[in-house]
Amino acid sequence: MELITINLDLPQDSYAIHISHDWQGLESAIRTYLGNKVMLVTDENVKELFVHNVTSIISSMGCETTLAIIQAGENSKSLGTAESLYTQALNAKLDRSSSIIALGGGVVGDLAGFVASTYMRGINFIQIPTTLLAQVDSSVGGKVAVNHPLAKNIIGSFYQPKSVYININTLSTLPDRQFSTGMAELIKYGFIWDKEFLVWLENNIERLMKKEKDALAYAIQRCCTIKAEIVGQDEKEKGLRAILNFGHTVGHGLESITGYSQFTHGEAVALGMIYESLIALHMGLVDQSLVNLLIDLLKAAKLPTKIAGIDVESLIQAMSLDKKNKSGSIVFILPTDYGKVDIFNDVDQKLIYKVFK
Ligand SMILES: NC(=O)c1ccc[n+]([C@@H]2O[C@H](COP(=O)([O-])OP(=O)(O)OC[C@H]3O[C@@H](n4cnc5c(N)ncnc54)[C@H](O)[C@@H]3O)[C@@H](O)[C@H]2O)c1
Ligand SMILES: [Zn+2]
Missing domain, CATH: 3.40.50.1970 (Rossmann fold)
Known part of the structure; x- marks a missing residue:
């Protein structure tokens, strides 16, 4: 190499x-x-x-x-x-x-x-x-x-x-659980920025999980290139850089209400990406096939894809304390297509309840 x-x-x-x-x-x-x-x-x-x-x-x-x-x-x-x-x-x-x-x-x-x-x-x-x-x-x-x-x-x-x-x-x-935690962020880059990388991930995720060197080198290089591109355009998170937080509004909320002990950061982000995609699905922004692809990739990466017994009230409470929020409304980064996300601050609270039920 x-x-x-x-x-x-x-x-x-x-x-x-x-x-x-x-x-x-x-x-x-x-x-x-x-x-x-x-x-x-x-x-x-x-x-x-x-x-x-x-x-x-x-x-x-x-x-x-x-x-x-x-x-x-x-x-x-x-x-x-x-x-x-x-x-x-x-x-x-x-x-x-x-x-x-x-x-x-x-x-x-x-x-x-x-x-x-x-x-x-x-x-x-x-x-x-x-x-x-x-x-x-x-x-x-x-x-x-x-x-x-x-x-x-x-x-x-x-x-x-x-x-x-x-x-x-x-x-x-690196222990397997820590490797999977990194995989959550790695998969995130495909959904926020790069449709071609999503296709590549579909075909190569097993090789990544076996830690094959050339697959790892390719994927890490893609992720760093995407992050460099985004940070190069918006170093101090005035706008664009916020898209790196796909999965993180719900993810940080989950980490917070479970006392930072139940999930690793990546596990919480994996769940966050799923629930945020479901919000996007209910808003008619994406179709079920995008959500299915996300779930398949996260499963292949040995990440959790379901949570039971979440107190939605405390989750919403925790999410409303997020650093991204401005003037009281919760900010979500939601998928709008393969390799595309947008920033939303007007998600209907009833929809959030519905998705978590
Ligand atoms: N600055 C940022 O942009 C940014 C982005 C995401 C996350 N974070 C922060 O990163 C932190 C989490 O980082 P992390 O997931 O790397 O956790 P970590 O630094 O705690 O490392 C996880 C574990 O792996 C061990 N470890 C590290 N390298 C190893 C290796 N090669 N082989 C075996 N064991 C190894 C560590 O000792 C530790 O026990 C959080 O505090 C989070 O807030 C920061
Ligand atoms: Zn993160």
Whole structure:
């Protein structure tokens, strides 16, 4: 497999996303941005797997590395963990010419990016994502954040990385449930943007589930290209970028009312895409065959497609707190055709009840 490079073009701070199946291209992908010192942030699981490879490459470039290891899991995306990273950065004497590298999933990426964006008003940041979700979604686009006990991702900013390096081989150790979670976001790109990718997914989803390398490389490259295109047009989510939230209005609502413990993010987004497509079906925006295709793909990706016993009242309550909402109405991203979605803020509440019954 050749090293694939995708450019994310922005008025300022354009950067490259590199996709490879090993670590050989890492040095040239990050050399320019490392500076004198690096803080490598990772979690305790990823540390055992890939830290050795990455630190030896950084050291061979003559760069001093401080390793900062956080506990795995969403609870680490907190101001408390951020503070401990600032302390470690200060102790290691990181300065404005130093850099922070995130090696891990979306938790490590969002947290390390937030610290990089605020330490000394911002130092260079590099993403080396190791989960499928992070490789197709969270490492690209510059949303960085930590959680507040009252709300997820509520303390954050837009802060683009200088470089993203994806080694798809890291996915070989990823637990199946985490792989499926990333598949939900991957399937999402087909529905929001790319009819041809949907056809490709129909024919190749089994190969993806077997983690066949060329299928993975193709799909990850498609997703990163689509995300780069959308973020390139609307970096700060003034409009278009909101379409990346297909499945997320219901998905975030489900995560919230189940205390973030019943579903992974991708599982909630999978269910969200189904129920939002059903809303679109009832509104006459799409036909049943689109909903069937979505369900078939999600089933093939070993994601849930049904929920029982949802309290619709609390779900609507939770959805009305969504960050996307403006002036009181719930915003939905709904499919209007294969590979097409639109933004709606006038969905009839009675319809929402009907779909969940
Ligand atoms: N910034 C964005 O645009 C954006 C987009 C989507 C999601 N997110 C955020 O991403 C987070 C979720 O990220 P995630 O799903 O990657 O979860 P995660 O970072 O918690 O990783 C999942 C688990 O997999 C382990 N792991 C990571 N790589 C591995 C590998 N190669 N082999 C074996 N185990 C590995 C981790 O240690 C962890 O236990 C959430 O906090 C969410 O808010 C951010
Ligand atoms: Zn998501």
